[in-house]
Amino acid sequence: MTKNFLNDFPILRGKMNGNALAYLDNSATTQKPEGVVRSICGYYGGCNANPHRGVYELSVKATKVYEDARRKVADFIGADGREIIFTKNATESLNLVAYSYGLTNLHADDEILITVAEHHSNLVPWQMVARATGAKLNYVYLDADGNLSAADIAAKLTRRTKIFAVTHISNVLGIVNDIKALAARAHEVGSVIVVDGAQSVPHVPVDVGDLDADFLAFSGHKMLSPMGIGVLYGKRHLLDEMPPFLRGGDMIEYVTEQETTFAELPQKFEAGTQNVGGAAGLSAAIDYINGVGFDEIERIERDLTTFAIAELKRLPYVELYGCDVANKIGIISFNIRDVHPHDVATILDAAGVAIRAGHHCAQPLTKYLGQSATCRASFYFYNTRRDVERLLDAVQSVRSVMHLA
Template sequence: MKASTTDPLDTEHIRADFPILQREFDGTQLVYLDNAATSQTPEPVIDTIAEYYRTYNANVHRGLHQLSQEASIAYEEAHDRVAEFIGASGGREEIVFTKNTTESMNLVAYAWGLAELGPEDEVVTTQMEHHSSLVTWQQIGKKTGAEVKYIRIDEEGYLDMDHAKELITDDTAMVSVAHVSNTLGTINPVSELAELAHDHGAYIFVDGAQSVPHQPVDVEAIDADFFAFSGHKMCGPTGIGVLYGKRELLESMQPYLYGGSMVRKVTYEETTFEELPWKFEAGTPVIGQGIALAAACDYLDEIGLERIQRHEHELAEYAYDRLTEFEDITVYGPPGDDRVGLVSFNLDSVHAHDLSSILNDHAVAIRAGDHCTQPLHDTLDTAASARASFYLYNTRKEIDALIEGIDDARALFA
């Protein structure tokens, strides 16, 4: 039976679904705090993809035999399940399966951007964007002549919305924004930005890679024109991403990948393309991954995203409070009670890479580097940072293990 949204998470029960969390290194149990990069995969999702390969592995939309029919139905229904998960009432026609968020971003940038942008247009994004957004629009701007502008962040890591209102004008064609910063943990006001974009006749693309796994998302309530996320950050497999687009926009766009499956009729002179979403899924698609992604949606819904969000919020606040106890630790981003379940920080006189290596000796896995946000780190005046990121199976005890490892690193470099 599905738990009430007010019930706390039973982390011990949840952790039993993730056998990798039982791994030990030199007798010390793994503490996995790198969930913003990739989450772990529970047994029900592993079982789903294994069942596909064991019992009905076949290509979709190409065969009349039983295996192909079963695979096709499961693959199509996976689109419907994902649409339901993010509140897309248009169903499968508004859900394109890609290999990750980055490909989803590039699909829109090339299929829409190259056709619609010109030297008179502007793309507005933010200083906290992941490279998948920043680099993509930067390069499309170079190809089309469109100017790319960046909304500032303030000292606490929030978007400067007054600056946003200055930048988003009638010359703006696209606003591209991360729903949640993968470095700062900031939750951006995407609904407000969508309204601002639409008031000026612009579209909005929301990068939901760090939001969909951790909180309820309704793309229609946000009024996003495009929205993207990845399966491997939400208990799903690698190699599967999602692009949501409003139907009328996807219908107006031409594909940017061509080949099998996405065509209806081909002659030596002309080609007509399949209906949505298949015209954007050229070649053999991500069949097993897509079916397993639907299982990941089931898994998260069964536990309850409201409960997951509350659990992670408590962990983030606890980690923030523990880290800010020390004068030699700099924490980036908003206060602990106003961020998602990740904390980026630096320990004085210890490079983030060295800290990560020492923590690895304690079986604590974190991320160290620029987190694919080099320009943001330049703004923060640091080359790199350490990042601990939490998910539904993490505990306060694991954050305590992180602090103990930091204490050892401090002593080693004293």
């Protein structure tokens, strides 16, 4: 029997527009369990000082909270603590790689390969690198099912490719890419692989050693943690060679009037006072996720996804995107014929059902799908079949509200 997670998430017991809340926008951000909120309060209430700097006990306590969180993250994804850089979010992590690795290592005639299913955070920075270095930005497109086109990868991942940046799970289609195989292919041609793990790390077990990912970026807020804490994992030898991204306090070794030498990893990439409260929250979130277990998380999300797709397919006026694939989890994009997604989202909102409508920060993909926008329902382990039923009921009311039926 599934645990009733609602006890740990008071916000999910609340109402929206007078109806019980069915929160189905987990790809945008997840809700936070009480334990995570308590850990943030506990840090600021009992341990707050500037870490790494003071010699007094409170500062030592703050340092311990921060560095324990780093170790927790490292263990969670199979990395070494020195390979874990705390950032603001996945976007900052990917920008760090683009600015620090991309601008340093790419030249004219080199190529960057990304996929048409990337979130803007794993797309716009690479446009910048291509423009600044003269490198060419190429795209992998999708096959008829919505998977990455194997033929496209074979043709475009070549000796010229120096960076292959790819999402682990599409934030629009929910399709899981085989990162281990893609990493092996990238390494064969001498490219690094940059993995956007924003939608995968919260939902499936990720082991950077097993995947052989060179860089992995993810956000805390999509995995029960507060907003404003994110992670960049990078292989140590790559991070060691990279110049700092931001410069200032705490990332230095010696500073003279004209010169600076930089701190060792990971401090080299953590300039200024960091989000220690956020790190405490992320640490508690990882404990919570480990407590639930990925087997259970996958089981619940697969059940909800399968159920929702099967029921949506029965509605002749619903069009689904990328839903005929086995390796899909947690995220469903759809449209209702003759109704714009924003109107759908407003009608669902009135029924207490929170979904996202729009381009989901993936405009090239939306255009590639031939749409101007889509509706997206996305699940986490605390969602229930009842939430999906509420979604389905509301979806079935849309056309009559719009005077179409």
